[in-house]
Amino acid sequence: MVTAKVWVLKKHFEGFPKPSDFDLKKIELPSLQNGELLLESVFLSVDPYMRPYSQRDMKEGDIMIGTQVARIVESKNPAFAVGAFVVANSGWRSHFISDGKGLHLLPSSWPESLPKSLALGTVGMPGLTAYFGLFEVCKMKPGETVLVNAAAGAVGSVVGQLAKIGGCKVVGCAGSDDKVAYLKKLGFDEAFNYKTVTSLDEALSKASPDGYDCFFDNVGGEFSSVAINHMKKHGRIAVCGAISQYNDSVPQKGPYVQIPMIFKELRMEGFIVTRWNNRREEGQKALLKWVLEGKVKFHEQVTEGFENMPAAFIGMLRGENLGKAIVKV
Ligand SMILES: NC(=O)C1=CN([C@@H]2O[C@H](COP(=O)(O)OP(=O)(O)OC[C@H]3O[C@@H](n4cnc5c(N)ncnc54)[C@H](OP(=O)(O)O)[C@@H]3O)[C@@H](O)[C@H]2O)C=CC1
Numbered sequence: 001m002v003t004a005k006v007w008v009l010k011k012h013f014e015g016f017p018k019p020s021d022f023d024l025k026k027i028e029l030p031s032l033q034n035g036e037l038l039l040e041s042v043f044l045s046v047d048p049y050m051r052p053y054s055q056r057d058m059k060e061g062d063i064m065i066g067t068q069v070a071r072i073v074e075s076k077n078p079a080f081a082v083g084a085f086v087v088a089n090s091g092w093r094s095h096f097i098s099d100g101k102g103l104h105l106l107p108s109s110w111p112e113s114l115p116k117s118l119a120l121g122t123v124g125m126p127g128l129t130a131y132f133g134l135f136e137v138c139k140m141k142p143g144e145t146v147l148v149n150a151a152a153g154a155v156g157s158v159v160g161q162l163a164k165i166g167g168c169k170v171v172g173c174a175g176s177d178d179k180v181a182y183l184k185k186l187g188f189d190e191a192f193n194y195k196t197v198t199s200l201d202e203a204l205s206k207a208s209p210d211g212y213d214c215f216f217d218n219v220g221g222e223f224s225s226v227a228i229n230h231m232k233k234h235g236r237i238a239v240c241g242a243i244s245q246y247n248d249s250v251p252q253k254g255p256y257v258q259i260p261m262i263f264k265e266l267r268m269e270g271f272i273v274t275r276w277n278n279r280r281e282e283g284q285k286a287l288l289k290w291v292l293e294g295k296v297k298f299h300e301q302v303t304e305g306f307e308n309m310p311a312a313f314i315g316m317l318r319g320e321n322l323g324k325a326i327v328k329v
């Protein structure tokens with residue numbers, strides 16, 4: 001019998017999640033039935049979506065939602081060999097049993113030199129978000145100017161690099177000087193610390209006096225209300241996330257955007273990356289190639305220990321991560 005450790009949502013979050021909102025429990029796993037496999041989580045992802053989704057999709061006592069890279073420990077399923085690695089969507093669990101449905105084997109071309117945790121970040125859901133958000137929603141064209149916020153994060157850092165590969169000028173913002181320095185290292189043309197600029201309006205004008213063709217919005221709120229006024233005519237806004245609002249107990253009341261939308265004839269489109277689940281392989285193949293060519297660089301904020309999952313999650317929401325926030329079991 002294997003004892004699995006799991007993190008449950010003890011109490012729905014009010015404002016920023018607190019350690020006391022979580023509970024660490026143990027579950028005895030049964031023996032495998034035919035067709036089943038036993039897996040152990042090796043890397044787990046902590047992502048912003050868990051904050052709003054927990055409110056919408058979970059009840060108190062549920063195991064926290066999330067994805068992991070897991071190794072197959074025992075298998076009664078011929079499609080999955082012991083020792084292989086998969087991406088699973090099984091929540092905050094140290095071990096779990098699966099019937100194989102919803103498991104994605106890591107691409108066979110995955111080189112030993114590359115950390116498998118990238119399958120949760122740059123070459124996983126966040127990287128795919130950047131890929132499809134840029135190519136399918138922003139529809140960026142060479143020579144255009146792209147703006148991205150939360151730019152030093154899992155999604156934003158890939159957005160900026162893909163936009164550079166696509167021949168665009170790229171402006172990024174992040175919440176610390178170290179993150180800004182990282183953006184410059186990644187090849188962003190302009191980068192600024194939105195927490196320390198005296199005026200966001202001036203910072204956006206200085207970074208791109210002609211304005212922006214594409215705005216990849218990860219943050220929402222006040223930033224977006226200002227940025228929309230810097231869009232060029234026929235600009236496109238990909239509404240990817242609104243992390244500035246996820247922890248609000250009282251919803252923010254932003255100024256209205258209709259006038260710039262009409263006057264500049266903007267297109268603004270919200271999206272969820274699962275829209276392109278049927279093109280996952282295409283995106284992963286392209287991202288893996290760019291990583292191996294050194295055209296897309298990555299950084300992971302790795303927290304050691306399953307017991308530190310809540311801390312990693314809260315830290316990410318507070319901006320303590322540079323690159324993808326990962327927990328190594
Ligand atoms: N639509 C989709 O399918 C998907 C959407 N997303 C969204 O993309 C966004 C980025 O996700 P991801 O890259 O995984 O996360 P990150 O790795 O970027 O980590 C979150 C970052 O958000 C920034 N942040 C946190 N609070 C605020 C705030 N109040 N104002 C401004 N910035 C803040 C912090 O960076 P900083 O130091 O810059 O403040 C923090 O590091 C999120 O909104 C997420 O929900 C992600 C995946 C899929």
Ligand SMILES: CCCCC/C=C\CC(=O)/C=C/C=C/C=C/[C@@H](O)CCCC(=O)O
Pocket residue numbers: 048049052053056067087089124125240241242272273274
């Ligand atoms: C309930 C209100 C939601 C408002 C928008 C919030 C967040 C946007 C966002 O971050 C969405 C992320 C979606 C992620 C989906 C992840 C899962 O499907 C697991 C993916 C696993 C994988 O395929 O690698």
